Amino acid sequence: MLTINSVKNGIVIDHIRAGYGMKIFNYLELNKAKYSVALIMNAVSEKLGRKDIIKIENNLELDFTVLGFIDPNITIDIIKDEKIYKKIKLKLPDKIENIIECKNPRCVTSVEKNIPHIFNLVDEKTGAYRCEYCDQIYENLSKYL
Structure with a gap:
């Protein structure tokens, strides 16, 4: 034991x-x-x-x-x-900032380096978040940590 x-x-x-x-x-x-x-x-x-x-x-x-x-x-x-x-x-946060980065190459955060990476929770059941700038939706974002 x-x-x-x-x-x-x-x-x-x-x-x-x-x-x-x-x-x-x-x-x-x-x-x-x-x-x-x-x-x-x-x-x-x-x-x-x-x-x-x-x-x-x-x-x-x-x-x-x-x-x-x-x-x-x-x-x-x-x-x-x-x-x-x-x-x-704890619970899923409504908004996360600068924890992960948006992977969309057309997102403004891919070009501009001083813009914060902001994601908003869109579905609590699936854990889906949407990038605030390009609207790209990500599920299970914690895998990117």
Whole structure:
């Protein structure tokens, strides 16, 4: 049996879709951390079947927009004195900016380098986003991270 100690003060990123934990780990650059970090992959979950979990023994400033974009099912637990102080349920953000780039070669963002890459959510069920400039629609954009 695998044993990971509880977090005394820090953050637990829970209910990550199985296989996405490493994507979040890399995005947050936790490999450079000077504090304890645990990445648990393929843990058994009643709700999801399998899930990933990241435990961080430190309080970080997290961009919930990006994490919700990567996986809207994520739950963030803020831990103080080994107890859940605050629980945050994420969702797909209505708008994302400069997280990914539009791949349409005719988009103005392909020519002009100082224009922010902005996408708006058009379908929450499929996770489809539309480029604000060229109207190109992308589904499953988190694969571009």
